[in-house]
Amino acid sequence: MNATRQKKFIETLIEIIRKTSTELPQDVIEAIEAGRSNEQIDSRADYALGIIDKNIQLARIKSQPMCQDTGSILFYIHYPQKADSEALGKVIRKAVTQATKKGFLRQNSVDSLTGNNNGTNVGPGSPTIHMEPWKKDYFDIRLILKGGGCENVGAQYSLPDARVGAGRDLAGVKKCILDAVHQAQGKGCGPGVLGVTIGGDRATGYLASKEQFLRKMGDKNKNLVLAQLEQECTDDANRLGIGPMGFGGKTTLLGVKATTLNRLPASFFVSVSYMCWAFRRHGAKVNERGEIQKWFY
């Protein structure tokens, strides 16, 4: 990557970070609005969703982070086979450092042994970059910013689970999902969205559950069994009455996105990732010169 191209890529990546941190994708905005229309006017739930709505607009207008916890920085990238992926990793880390200086990201990455925060957001595991080559001639660069509040209420179950009363079947899976919502209460900054993996190992289960957040809110799972599970869990969770921020109300979840991975006969994991209402996800088609050609969300 020559200097000119490097510069262009950094500029593009900063723009992807800025947009992700400050502008909620339209499909999420619509889901929040639909939730609000179900709540009683001037209830606590309506009040909380009203503040959320105002916040979404303010963040966009001011081009400032909608949430001060700008979260784990999760890149999902496909790159042309002939591109230099090492150089791409380097420019991503540079872009993250610069986006932090510009205030689109908080100084959010702490050394786990010393507690030191070097203020750049670059260190072991930060940013997290998932990169895969493909045969197309352009880059598909997607970014999710996932805050700590919702990350902390994620849960992984190993079935059978006696506490939840969950056996190794779909009914058991559903019990785990609803238990996770109940455990989270208002701590995950609901109304939330769940990414769920049935199967896999402990690492791949969580990984795939987070990849579910790349799906749009309104899409329908191609697997009909999973599509039904997603709908049922959303409906049942919304009967719990936890509501936005745990204030009470009908909008506890905006949706559930589920997938499966094969498992070992001995293992049966259900991995649940919780995404807060500040569901920051954007992505763009980027050509080999580093220019944005299209936004995905």
Place this chain on the structure above:
Amino acid sequence: MAKAMIRLEAPFTEEKIRALHVGDRVEMSGVIFTGRDAVHKWLHEGNEPPMSLKDSIIYHCGPVVMKKKGKWIITAAGPTTSIREEPYQAGLIEKFGVRAVIGKGGMGEKTRLACEKFGCVYLHAVGGAAQVLAEAIKEVQNVYGLEQFGSPEAIWELRVEGFPVVVTIDAHGNSLHKDIEASSAKVLSEIQAHVKK
């Protein structure tokens, strides 16, 4: 069931705090201090705060702060999850006379009991609403422990106006979090009993 907005203004006396009830919507004006994980642990270990916390308000928040023309500007400042401070909060309320704690997600039994006993409330800000809340912060008056704790964990002294919160734990032993946890647990057990294979 529209609730009137209550204006809470400094000084934050015990009398004003005890007049609040769960469910009240409040707009606060006065000085508040941010404090989160590192500060709570540090105070719990017996260190003295660099300012008086008598009748103070602690905000569980790690803001995004920029320095512009030599002045600190808060550009994003929503609440962080409060339950992590549960082991420390009650002690701080008792020892230093903290009158209100702002955060999100609620707190547990120890804090609820301390609020009742010592006259303190838990005020829930809307999580993630960093811009709405930053708008209510009018000035950064001081910062303590910036070197020691790093920017998100430092103690920022903020002057706020019309800062919007909801009372979810009051000084009369009530907790909205306790109530909702119990009512949702009841519905959950009904649903779980009917989950079909």
